[in-house]
Amino acid sequence: MEENILLDAIERYQNGEMSPEEKSYFEELRKHNSNIDEVAVEHLLFLEQFSKARNINSFKNTLNEVESKLESEGLISTNNRNDKAKVITLWRKYRRTIAVAACIAGIVSLSTASLVSLYSENKKVAVITPLVDNKLNQFEHKLNQMENKLNDATTVIEKPKFEANFRATGFLADGNGYLITNAHVVDNARNLIVENTKGEQFTAISVYSNPVTDLAILKITDTSFKKISALPYTFPKVTAELAQPVFTMGYPREEVVYGEGYLSAKSGFYGDTSSYQISISVNPGNSGGPVINKNGDIIGIISSKETNAEGVVFAVKSKNIYNALKEVKSNKEITIKLPQVNSLKGLDRVHQIKKIEDFIYKVKGN
Amino acid sequence: MKIYDDEKALIDGLAANDFDATEIIYRDNYPSIEAFILKNNGVHDDARDVFQEAMIILFERVQSGSFELTSLIKTYLYSVSRRIWLKKLQKLNRHYPALENVSEIVAVEDQIEMHDKVNRDLDRMQQSLSKMGEPCKSLLEAFYLEKKSMPEIAEAFGYTNADNAKNQKYKCLVRLKKLFFSQYKNEL
Numbered sequence: 001m002e003e004n005i006l007l008d009a010i011e012r013y014q015n016g017e018m019s020p021e022e023k024s025y026f027e028e029l030r031k032h033n034s035n036i037d038e039v040a041v042e043h044l045l046f047l048e049q050f051s052k053a054r055n056i057n058s059f060k061n062t063l064n065e066v067e068s069k070l071e072s073e074g075l076i077s078t079n080n081r082n083d084k085a086k087v088i089t090l091w092r093k094y095r096r097t098i099a100v101a102a103c104i105a106g107i108v109s110l111s112t113a114s115l116v117s118l119y120s121e122n123k124k125v126a127v128i129t130p131l132v133d134n135k136l137n138q139f140e141h142k143l144n145q146m147e148n149k150l151n152d153a154t155t156v157i158e159k160p161k162f163e164a165n166f167r168a169t170g171f172l173a174d175g176n177g178y179l180i181t182n183a184h185v186v187d188n189a190r191n192l193i194v195e196n197t198k199g200e201q202f203t204a205i206s207v208y209s210n211p212v213t214d215l216a217i218l219k220i221t222d223t224s225f226k227k228i229s230a231l232p233y234t235f236p237k238v239t240a241e242l243a244q245p246v247f248t249m250g251y252p253r254e255e256v257v258y259g260e261g262y263l264s265a266k267s268g269f270y271g272d273t274s275s276y277q278i279s280i281s282v283n284p285g286n287s288g289g290p291v292i293n294k295n296g297d298i299i300g301i302i303s304s305k306e307t308n309a310e311g312v313v314f315a316v317k318s319k320n321i322y323n324a325l326k327e328v329k330s331n332k333e334i335t336i337k338l339p340q341v342n343s344l345k346g347l348d349r350v351h352q353i354k355k356i357e358d359f360i361y362k363v364k365g366n
Numbered sequence: 367m368k369i370y371d372d373e374k375a376l377i378d379g380l381a382a383n384d385f386d387a388t389e390i391i392y393r394d395n396y397p398s399i400e401a402f403i404l405k406n407n408g409v410h411d412d413a414r415d416v417f418q419e420a421m422i423i424l425f426e427r428v429q430s431g432s433f434e435l436t437s438l439i440k441t442y443l444y445s446v447s448r449r450i451w452l453k454k455l456q457k458l459n460r461h462y463p464a465l466e467n468v469s470e471i472v473a474v475e476d477q478i479e480m481h482d483k484v485n486r487d488l489d490r491m492q493q494s495l496s497k498m499g500e501p502c503k504s505l506l507e508a509f510y511l512e513k514k515s516m517p518e519i520a521e522a523f524g525y526t527n528a529d530n531a532k533n534q535k536y537k538c539l540v541r542l543k544k545l546f547f548s549q550y551k552n553e554l
Contacts, residue, residue: 003540004533004536007536007539008532008536046543046546047510049487049488049491049546050491050506050510050542051510051511052484052488052491053487053488053491053492053495054507054511055383055429056422056425056426056488057492058383059383059422059425060418060422062383062385062388063388063418063421063422065385066385066388066389066392067392067414067418069389070389070392070393070396075393075396075397076396076400076410076414077410190523190524191500191501191523191524193500203500203501203504205522221504
């Protein structure tokens with residue numbers, strides 16, 4: 001603990017937070033005790049190194065943003081790498097390693113996860129979020145140990161040690177890193193991590209959550225998140241029609257799962273007009289997933305299902321999102337822009353899914 | 367988009383990691399460098415990699431305040447990109463392009479060497495950070511980069527009080543240092 005105090009002193013000294021007496025005492029101490037001086041020099045160098053690394057990292061993000069902007073304008077063209085020797089930059093190499101690591105994790109989790117439904121207050125509606133039990137945590141721990149051993153033998157595997165105790169679904173509403181999911185998913189979470197279909201993980205924070213509508217908005221805080229210029233789907237304000245076929249994508253398993261159904265009522269549980277009743281097969285983990293119609297409009301967000309009836313699922317109407325955005329804007333001064341152009345209309349389902357799946361995220365937390 | 371009346375303003379914008387300044391520099395310089403690389407056995411992706419690298423070198427220099435306007439941004443970026451591409455070709459054993467007629471416009475060899483060294487250090491830091499994982503990474507960033515106060519951090523990360531957060535920060539820092547310095551040891 002002594003080192004703790006010393007490092008703290010060094011930082012306060014550096015930031016000019018010391019009183020004059022304390023400052024001269026500290027300088028005296030450095031002068032006469034070479035050990036302390038050494039620690040101070042080393043620590044300051046280390047901090048400089050640290051900020052430099054992060055600085056350059058955020059500059060790289062800017063570069064990538066500029067690049068993708070110019071690319072969309074056609075000023076920069078991509079690849080035609082046809083020949084023998086290739087210059088593979090480091091991060092591309094890592095990306096592949098991460099994907100492999102993610103695959104291994106997926107298989108193990110699947111074989112051990114036991115899914116339990118969380119019951120909400122009225123006991124009739126089960127909230128669709130799985131509680132992954134302790135066993136899974138133990139396995140993850142073992143997996144981490146194995147990975148550490150692997151690390152020694154090979155290169156670095158980028159995988160944060162994060163023990164999640166629930167899993168749900170969320171989707172991007174704004175390419176700047178704003179995701180929509182359910183309030184019940186994030187309300188009691190301390191840390192949140194979202195993961196896309198490529199296995200890239202980002203930390204996120206909740207910027208809005210409303211237990212009444214069961215809507216929450218997350219913001220990806222990781223600097224490694226690359227801004228997405230155009231999302232393919234839109235969010236209609238009008239109520240959708242009965243019998244409309246719909247589909248959803250979510251994470252009842254480690255891998256994204258597709259499901260189809262139809263709109264069975266324009267109101268939800270006990271006549272709740274802010275949601276729809278949908279007949280679709282969903283499982284714990286689907287919570288927060290989008291309900292999409294054949295044109296690629298997101299008409300709702302899966303939130304709960306009735307426990308004593310088969311295939312009765314409730315989804316929050318998408319027009320509630322607009323109210324949520326207004327609240328976020330007035331309370332937190334965050335402007336979130338929903339996509340305005342739908343590029344999914346007229347495509348067949350397989351192609352629609354291909355365009356959508358990158359933006360459906362797994363939401364994990366503890 | 368803001369208007370930059372001179373190179374100095376662009377340099378200041380770049381040093382502050384400003385999106386618009388970066389974009390302008392990109393627009394003004396990328397095409398000529400891409401043309402150079404395509405002409406010399408490279409493909410589009412090579413041009414992107416090389417140009418990014420050159421931009422980072424420029425960024426490092428303007429950030430450290432050691433970039434003086436003795437040369438234009440254009441000539442500087444061109445010289446750096448050219449050196450980087452030549453080095454890459456050497457490593458890949460591709461054919462040397464015919465460059466005899468192009469003289470060195472700005473002496474950048476030392477700067478590139480230095481950048482390579484700095485880059486290795488940065489890579490080490492980056493790897494240590496990613497090995498460390500969350501929430502340690504965000505915690506250290508919040509404190510050292512975003513300069514948030516301990517009570518703010520305690521609140522954001524859900525620690526019961528500032529002392530707790532401070533303690534956690536210390537543990538994370540020690541872990542990061544260990545990871546970082548162990549890479550140096552491995553090298554010896």
